[in-house]
Amino acid sequence: MQLSKREHWKPKPQQTSKMDRLKDKFREKSSALRTELRSLIKEHGDKTVGDVKLGQVFGGMRGVKSMIWETSNLDAMEGIRFRGYTIPELREKLPKFQGGKEPQPEGLFWLMLVDEIPTQEDVEWLSDEWERRSEIPDHTFSVLNTLSADTHPMTQFSIAIASLQSNSVFARRYASGMSKLDYWDATYEDAMNLIACLPRIAAYIYRRTYHKGEHIEPDHSLDWAGNYAHMLGCSDQEDFKKLMRLYLTIHADHEGGNASAHTVHLVGSTLSDAYLSFASGMNSLAGPLHGLANQEVIKWVFEMLDSLGTETPSKEQIAQYVNDTLAAGKVIPGYGHAVLRQPDPRFTAQRIFAEEYIPDSNLVQTIWKIFDVVPPILQGLGKVKNPWPNVDAHSGAILCHYGLTEYSYYTVLFGVSRALGVLAALCWSRALGFPLERPKSVTSEWIKEFIKSNS
Numbered sequence: 001m002q003l004s005k006r007e008h009w010k011p012k013p014q015q016t017s018k019m020d021r022l023k024d025k026f027r028e029k030s031s032a033l034r035t036e037l038r039s040l041i042k043e044h045g046d047k048t049v050g051d052v053k054l055g056q057v058f059g060g061m062r063g064v065k066s067m068i069w070e071t072s073n074l075d076a077m078e079g080i081r082f083r084g085y086t087i088p089e090l091r092e093k094l095p096k097f098q099g100g101k102e103p104q105p106e107g108l109f110w111l112m113l114v115d116e117i118p119t120q121e122d123v124e125w126l127s128d129e130w131e132r133r134s135e136i137p138d139h140t141f142s143v144l145n146t147l148s149a150d151t152h153p154m155t156q157f158s159i160a161i162a163s164l165q166s167n168s169v170f171a172r173r174y175a176s177g178m179s180k181l182d183y184w185d186a187t188y189e190d191a192m193n194l195i196a197c198l199p200r201i202a203a204y205i206y207r208r209t210y211h212k213g214e215h216i217e218p219d220h221s222l223d224w225a226g227n228y229a230h231m232l233g234c235s236d237q238e239d240f241k242k243l244m245r246l247y248l249t250i251h252a253d254h255e256g257g258n259a260s261a262h263t264v265h266l267v268g269s270t271l272s273d274a275y276l277s278f279a280s281g282m283n284s285l286a287g288p289l290h291g292l293a294n295q296e297v298i299k300w301v302f303e304m305l306d307s308l309g310t311e312t313p314s315k316e317q318i319a320q321y322v323n324d325t326l327a328a329g330k331v332i333p334g335y336g337h338a339v340l341r342q343p344d345p346r347f348t349a350q351r352i353f354a355e356e357y358i359p360d361s362n363l364v365q366t367i368w369k370i371f372d373v374v375p376p377i378l379q380g381l382g383k384v385k386n387p388w389p390n391v392d393a394h395s396g397a398i399l400c401h402y403g404l405t406e407y408s409y410y411t412v413l414f415g416v417s418r419a420l421g422v423l424a425a426l427c428w429s430r431a432l433g434f435p436l437e438r439p440k441s442v443t444s445e446w447i448k449e450f451i452k453s454n455s
């Protein structure tokens with residue numbers, strides 16, 4: 001057989017928009033930074049930015065500076081800043097949907113990608129652009145339909161994302177011989193297309209799993225988050241849409257070292273496209289020490305309420321249940337963090353929302369009582385570095401109020417949001433020409449020899 005006649009995998013060609021104000025801005029900013037960083041690395045590449053201790057080698061690499069992540073930065077005491085802005089600042093400065101109070105995730109994506117607060121018009125453009133790109137291939141729905149309804153929603157989500165990969169612009173252009181300098185362009189197209197498709201896919205998974213496959217058609221007049229809320233079909237729709245705008249903003253990014261972001265970065269460094277990289281990141285988010293903690297929190301709270309036989313437990317009852325959980329050798333879900341050493345501002349943002357919209361909810365009030373009870377108990381153990389609540393401690397109670405009680409689904413919501421940060425960061429990794437990630441591992445034998453020769 002002739003070489004050229006051999007069967008060769010070719011994804012379908014796709015149309016891309018010629019007028020793209022966000023892409024034009026990204027091109028300009030990223031090419032300037034790329035040039036600047038090249039000369040910075042040439043001149044300062046030998047400087048040391050930190051030492052690695054043996055405890056860090058065994059301890060999950062906490063604090064080891066080893067990656068560039070442009071879109072956000074995490075401070076142990078202050079929490080997350082997205083391009084320098086705290087969550088309260090984002091709530092104030094990012095454009096809102098039709099005069100509402102909550103920021104639109106579109107605005108945060110714009111900010112993370114090009115380091116500028118967008119105008120209202122920019123955000124409307126981006127909403128329309130994602131709407132234009134949101135067509136989902138039939139085979140993705142077919143793939144989902146073949147999965148048994150008891151397949152965990154995160155597994156369904158990951159499979160659906162991987163099934164979209166046949167649309168990858170990056171994979172198609174790479175297969176036909178793309179220049180390295182164009183990697184960012186194809187990645188940008190994939191990131192925009194993938195983000196555009198996520199609400200519909202995620203809502204489809206929810207409705208097929210919990211609502212007998214009775215799907216709700218998208219509402220093309222809505223924004224990205226509002227349309228997702230609409231397709232989920234929860235009660236008190238207007239407030240639920242507001243919640244989703246906030247939720248999908250605050251979960252979007254948490255610098256690069258967290259497990260899901262780092263997974264996307266690592267897999268992406270092999271030049272796997274955005275679909276494969278993001279699906280991998282979602283498999284990482286699905287672990288109970290990471291994103292799945294949002295499901296674990298509310299499950300643990302419901303089990304506590306069932307075992308106490310009340311919907312309004314006292315702080316003393318909660319303290320006893322917390323101690324029992326710890327005595328059984330389990331963690332308190334929603335508490336602790338690998339980096340943070342204060343209450344997570346994402347917890348606080350949700351608390352402020354709940355104080356305004358649903359202060360009388362028994363479940364929400366239980367979350368607030370748990371907040372009063374758990375930190376001193378964890379502190380008393382003497383080993384927990386951060387006794388404070390993280391983002392996952394609050395979300396379930398608010399979602400339950402709006403009728404989204406199926407907690408096995410919660411990590412999918414987190415994942416839809418997380419796409420914004422990790423895919424904006426992947427565009428930067430491609431634009432800045434980051435290489436294949438390949439740290440050094442050592443054996444425990446090597447460590448013992450190292451200690452011997454250094455003592």
Ligand code: CMX
Nearest residue numbers: 289290291293331332333334335336337338383384385390
């Ligand atoms: N309940 C009980 N024990 C806890 C604890 C908690 N919430 N948080 C930490 N600890 C324990 C650890 O299990 C560890 O115990 P051992 O030494 O016996 O193994 C000890 O305290 C020291 O851990 P640490 O250094 O404080 O925490 P890590 O950086 O190792 O782990 C995290 C961080 C998030 C995995 C951990 O705090 C935890 O398991 N929390 C509960 C799960 C959770 O809420 N995860 C979501 C995090 C946010 C996210 O990524 O979405």
